[in-house]
Amino acid sequence: MEFSTNLQDNIDYLHKKLNVQNNFDVVYRTLHIGGRTACLYFIDGFAKDETLLKILQVFSTIKEEDMPGDAHGFTKRYVPYGEVGLIKKDDDMIVQLLSGVSCLLIDGYDTCIAIDARTYPARGVSEPEKDKVMRGSRDGFVETLVFNTALIRRRIRDPRLTMEIMTAGESSHTDIAICYMQNRVDQPLLEMIKKRIQNLKVDALTMNQESLAECLYPHKWFNPFPKFKFSERPDTAAASVLEGNIIILVDNSPAAMILPSSVFDIIEEADDYYFPPITGTYLRLSRMFISLLSLMLTPIWLLLMQNPELIPSWLAFIRLSDPLNVPLIWQLLILEFAIDGLRLAAVNTPNMLTTPLSVIAGIVLGEYAVKSGWFNSETMLYMAFVTIANYSQASFELGYAMKFMRILILILTAIFNIWGFAVGVILSVCAIVFNKTIAGKSYIYPLIPFSLSELKKRFLRGRLPHTEK
Incomplete structure (x- = not known):
């Protein structure tokens, strides 16, 4: 529906549409501009009071004989502000208004004057808690x-x-x-x-x-x-x-x-480029290796515990030192879920209680859990490493993908032994290889299709373009 040249008809329609009587933050002001009645709508909390005040001061100086014949001429002459638009339809005006734009209707004009004098409640652009770096800029995106x-x-x-x-x-x-x-x-x-x-x-x-x-x-x-x-x-x-x-x-x-x-894009971090090439390459390769180790460590250990004859003599120390009361697969699965439980609890724990509760959780799930016989110390050690390794890369989604694949390999290994381990690894590889980006290209490019030059860039942090001669 388009606006009418009759201001009262427009006001009656918008009051009903916006439910002005019940919405306390939808504010309207009836004004007189150049001998004509006008109405200004804005959302309380979104409008810049100082800017609107200056604009209204200009409106109060307009004389009746100086009023232009249309809204376009009015904005050119009397709206001393950069972000101004004209809206013909009421639906478009309502969307703009609820977005924080102030809207002015003047009797005799069939067009709404949208003045983008809005401000949003916002926090400072400080360093994000999630994507911290050891060196680099400390600003971050906000909600605005x-x-x-x-x-x-x-x-x-x-x-x-x-x-x-x-x-x-x-x-x-x-x-x-x-x-x-x-x-x-x-x-x-x-x-x-x-x-x-x-x-x-x-x-x-x-x-x-x-x-x-x-x-x-x-x-x-x-x-x-x-x-x-x-x-x-x-x-x-x-x-x-x-x-x-x-x-x-x-x-x-x-x-x-x-x-x-691709998976290589997700693994990359800003720290790779804020340090010299050799340091950035080391950080990148370490992150890749640790991510792979977090996926394979506990399944390989479980496989060796189920097949002691496969353990070489130089790895004899990885055998269980204490009696086994609970099957290893159940110990590993219980710890997988317990760690997620602790993570969820940490998110909802008030800051003042984080330290004491962390100490209690560490004691109960560490020393007492082993002494009670529920868990073996080796199981706790390997799961502690896997938990820490999950935080070596910033993507929560990739970390949980590794976790789901690890649990799948563990379950298949416990049920079908060596064949189950092999099938689990193949399924994990297929989940990566047959995945596609949103562009429909390979998820593991430049491995498939193979490109040696691009592969070097993915694994080795070269010199930045602006440092080349």
Whole structure:
């Protein structure tokens, strides 16, 4: 429905549509501008009071004979503000208003004047708790979309950097920013992403980027290996944009979605590039090796315990030193779930109680659990290493994918012994090999298809482009 030139009709319609009588934060002010009645709508908490006050002061000086004939002429002459738009339809105006834009209706004009004098409650762009680095910038993404785009713009001062805005959700109308370099992006992939977002039929992106990710890639949900890389660091996002990747920022989310992402992209971290090449290479290779070890350590140990004849003499010390009261497979599975229980408890524990409860949990699950006979000390040792190893890489999704594959191998090894171990390893390899990125390309490129030059870049941290002669 388009606006009428009769202001009272517009006010009656909007009051009913916005339920102004019950919504205390939907504020409207009736004004007189140039001898005409006007009405200003805004959301309390979203409007910049100082900016609106200055604009209203200008309106109070307009004389009746100086009033232009349409809203376009009015904005050109009397709205001394940069971000101003004209809206013809009431539905568009309501979405803008609920997003924080102040909307002005003037009697005799059939167009709404949208003044983007909004501000959002926001925290500081401090270093994210999740993606910390030993060296590098200490700023991070926040929940306000425009702040996040500004952090990327600050690092890439190139006119070819494009940030397109889209919306999704019938009720939420969530803002989504797609960031890319025009001359480097994969155009077919970009068009596919934009088309999928435009065709989304969802009520709201309740879980922000996770909701969007599941809508963009609805297939193969049973494969636990992540299809996207998430980062709360603007330097990581800027570097990915310069590499030709697409960054998706969702309003109310402090993380950037990077795509397409292979398993090597997900394993990479900012620390690899904030140190010299030899140190960055060591950190990267260590992370890969530790991730592989976290997957295979306990299944291999279980296999050797079930087949003592396979243990070489130089590894004889790995045998159990105490009597076995509970089967090893049950010890390992119980500890897998107990560790997740402790992790969930740590998330919900108040900060003031974190230290004492951690001490209690360490004593009870450590010394007393072994003395009681429920667990052997070797089982506790290997599971402690696996738990710590899961934090060697930043991606929670990849860590849990490794965990699910490890549990699968453990169960198959306990049931079918050597053959079960072999089948479990093959299934884990297939889950990685046959996985695809959102672009439909290999998840383990440059291994498949093989590219030696790209493989060197994945395993060895070379010199940065700006250091080359």
